[in-house]
Amino acid sequence: MKFATFLLLAAGWMSAQPLRLNLDHLASKASDSVDITLNGSTLQFAAKFLDSKDPDEAKVKKLILGIDGIAIRNFEFKKDGEWSAADAESVRTQLKGPDWSRMVGYKSESDGDAEVYIRTVNQKIAGVAILATSPREFTVVHISGTIDLDSLADLTGHFGMPKIKDARKSSKM
Amino acid sequence: MDRLEAELKQALSRKAPGDGFADRVARAASAEKRVVAFPTPRWAMAAAATVLLGVGGGLAYRQHQGEVAKEQVMQAMRITAVKLSHIQAHVREGRQ
Numbered sequence: 655m656k657f658a659t660f661l662l663l664a665a666g667w668m669s670a671q672p673l674r675l676n677l678d679h680l681a682s683k684a685s686d687s688v689d690i691t692l693n694g695s696t697l698q699f700a701a702k703f704l705d706s707k708d709p710d711e712a713k714v715k716k717l718i719l720g721i722d723g724i725a726i727r728n729f730e731f732k733k734d735g736e737w738s739a740a741d742a743e744s745v746r747t748q749l750k751g752p753d754w755s756r757m758v759g760y761k762s763e764s765d766g767d768a769e770v771y772i773r774t775v776n777q778k779i780a781g782v783a784i785l786a787t788s789p790r791e792f793t794v795v796h797i798s799g800t801i802d803l804d805s806l807a808d809l810t811g812h813f814g815m816p817k818i819k820d821a822r823k824s825s826k827m
Numbered sequence: 828m829d830r831l832e833a834e835l836k837q838a839l840s841r842k843a844p845g846d847g848f849a850d851r852v853a854r855a856a857s858a859e860k861r862v863v864a865f866p867t868p869r870w871a872m873a874a875a876a877t878v879l880l881g882v883g884g885g886l887a888y889r890q891h892q893g894e895v896a897k898e899q900v901m902q903a904m905r906i907t908a909v910k911l912s913h914i915q916a917h918v919r920e921g922r923q
Contacts, residue, residue: 690903692896700896711897714904726903760917768914786910795907807915809908 673748673783673796675727680792683736684729694722694799713808720800727794734789745785745794753780766791772803779803 681687692700697718704715718724729737749756749771759769766788773781782803784795797806 688902688906690899692899692903696896697900699893700900703893703897704900711901714900717904718900724900724903726906728906758914758918760914760921762917765913765917768910768917770911770914784907784910784914786913793906793910795903795910797907806907807911809904809911 672723672725672798673745673794675725675794675796676744677727677729677741677792677794680727680729680737680741683731685732686728686730688726688728690724690726692724697721697724713805717802717805717809720802721797722799723797725794725796727792729792731790731792736790737787737792741792742785742787745783749783749785754783773798782806 681689701715701718704711706712706715731737746769751773753773753775754771755774757770757772759767761767766786768784768786771783771785772779773783779801781796781798782801783797784793786793786795
């Protein structure tokens with residue numbers, strides 16, 4: 655019984671940890687790469703420099719209030735086959751913890767594949783992960799903390815992108 | 828006795844000051860005032876300047892760090908928004 659409790663606690667602790675994104679080997683092959691890791695204190699520090707009068711920055715400022723950390727790995731390649739299925743699986747495996755659940759996903763020959771996972775703790779969303787791949791692109795997004803999914807979805811109405819009206823409904827699946 | 832008196836009179840008699848005596852006195856007096864007005868030693872002034880430069884440099888560095896952090900946050904959100912946008916478009920297409 656004690657061992658089972660320990661395993662449950664350990665599993666919960668493991669799922670609360672940031673994803674281990676050991677994808678450095680892709681950076682050397684990529685023509686463009688983005689590697690961003692921001693913890694909570696850096697995010698709150700950055701929030702002081704976001705302009706509330708700018709619509710994009712105001713939206714982001716509101717969104718990052720409850721976020722504990724952001725990790726982004728984005729690699730773009732000049733030819734196909736530079737990343738392997740094992741790279742995607744190394745991320746996917748970490749999203750199979752008890753708190754994580756796959757919310758939505760699609761496969762497309764033209765646009766590649768994408769999956770969205772959410773982490774819930776006490777019936778509240780405590781993290782979001784996106785794994786998006788195409789033959790020449792590999793992207794992992796991990797946002798941890800209290801996240802307002804509506805606000806996150808509202809980002810599509812910013813950064814010059816058209817807002818997708820039905821998207822919010824689908825993200826609540 | 829007369830000779831001694833004559834010598835004393837000569838020694839104590841009024842003599843005209845040299846040329847520029849008044850200017851020299853005025854210069855000496857103003858130099859003395861300057862010392863009283865700025866008693867801070869040079870090393871203290873240099874230390875204050877160093878501290879001011881340090882504080883100013885620190886603030887400028889903090890501002891720079893903040894701008895870098897802000898740009899990273901905005902870039903992270905931009906990438907997230909692009910990916911979410913694609914996913915939402917596909918999900919929407921699938922539902923139609």
